[in-house]
Amino acid sequence: MLLGTGKVCIRGENYFNRGYGREWEMEGCQLEFVHELIEGGKWKNDLLKHWFNVVDVDHITNIPLSLYDRKDRLFWNYSKFGIYTVKTGYVVAKEQSEMMNRRLASDPETSWEIRKHTVWKRLWSLNVKMKLKHFLWRCLQNGMATNKALYKRFGISNKICHCCGKETETIEHIFFFCPKAKVTWKLAPVRWEGFVALQGNLWRWWEAVTQSTKETQGADRIKLTVNLLWQIWKARNKLAFQSELVDAKVIIDKAQQEWIEYEAVYESDTRTNSNLEMERQVQQR
Numbered sequence: 113m114l115l116g117t118g119k120v121c122i123r124g125e126n127y128f129n130r131g132y133g134r135e136w137e138m139e140g141c142q143l144e145f146v147h148e149l150i151e152g153g154k155w156k157n158d159l160l161k162h163w164f165n166v167v168d169v170d171h172i173t174n175i176p177l178s179l180y181d182r183k184d185r186l187f188w189n190y191s192k193f194g195i196y197t198v199k200t201g202y203v204v205a206k207e208q209s210e211m212m213n214r215r216l217a218s219d220p221e222t223s224w225e226i227r228k229h230t231v232w233k234r235l236w237s238l239n240v241k242m243k244l245k246h247f248l249w250r251c252l253q254n255g256m257a258t259n260k261a262l263y264k265r266f267g268i269s270n271k272i273c274h275c276c277g278k279e280t281e282t283i284e285h286i287f288f289f290c291p292k293a294k295v296t297w298k299l300a301p302v303r304w305e306g307f308v309a310l311q312g313n314l315w316r317w318w319e320a321v322t323q324s325t326k327e328t329q330g331a332d333r334i335k336l337t338v339n340l341l342w343q344i345w346k347a348r349n350k351l352a353f354q355s356e357l358v359d360a361k362v363i364i365d366k367a368q369q370e371w372i373e374y375e376a377v378y379e380s381d382t383r384t385n386s387n388l389e390m391e392r393q394v395q396q397r
């Protein structure tokens with residue numbers, strides 16, 4: 113609001129209501145119009161201080177007064193001449209929304225929620241077999257029956273790794289630290305050397321990996337990685353339940369083979385769908 117003649121009613125229009133529902137009490141006050149609080153284009157500070165508290169006085173004196181003797185009018189603070197335009201409205205709305213996002217992101221708990229949400233969203237939108245998505249989801253949720261998990265939950269089983277017989281078998285040990293896993297990653301066509309420091313926490317490692325989608329062949333590397341993790345897990349089970357050792361090269365071959373097969377099926381499906389769509393369009397012409 114830009115006050116000109118100040119013909120607005122102090123009480124009726126609730127002009128000085130600061131928005132939190134507090135009623136303005138003016139017992140014994142004869143003031144009726146806002147212009148009674150203004151003189152020579154300035155607020156009458158003494159009068160304001162008499163009837164309002166310090167915070168309200170501050171709030172009121174921040175309302176711009178017109179330099180001319182003109183009618184009160186709505187004044188849009190964000191444009192040069194005080195007139196609302198869609199463009200300035202959009203800019204203000206965008207700024208406020210960005211400010212809110214910044215505030216949310218700077219809050220550690222919210223930022224953690226956002227990160228978790230992003231990781232799950234990326235996982236479920238991955239173009240790999242559904243069983244692989246479920247597998248990885250369980251790994252990330254600490255839901256795999258590793259020896260350590262079984263030991264912790266039921267007190268049974270030996271928490272030592274079947275393969276090396278030395279370390280506690282965690283999901284991270286199976287995927288990265290067991291000598292068999294190390295050899296597998298060494299020979300595999302996809303490596304994540306930049307994230308070695310994150311291998312102690314599968315969740316953090318995976319989060320970093322999925323952030324590489326924009327890199328060259330990023331999406332393909334991620335898809336092959338999921339297949340590799342799956343085959344490493346299957347090899348671990350084969351050793352644990354059938355006492356069969358699976359060679360690192362076999363793990364890699366199987367991972368590549370399954371990935372390529374899925375891609376081929378997916379591509380032919382997409383092609384068939386687009387052919388069907390083209391045929392449908394031709395028939396409609």
Ligand SMILES: [Zn+2]
Nearest residue numbers: 273275276290
């Ligand atoms: Zn091991």
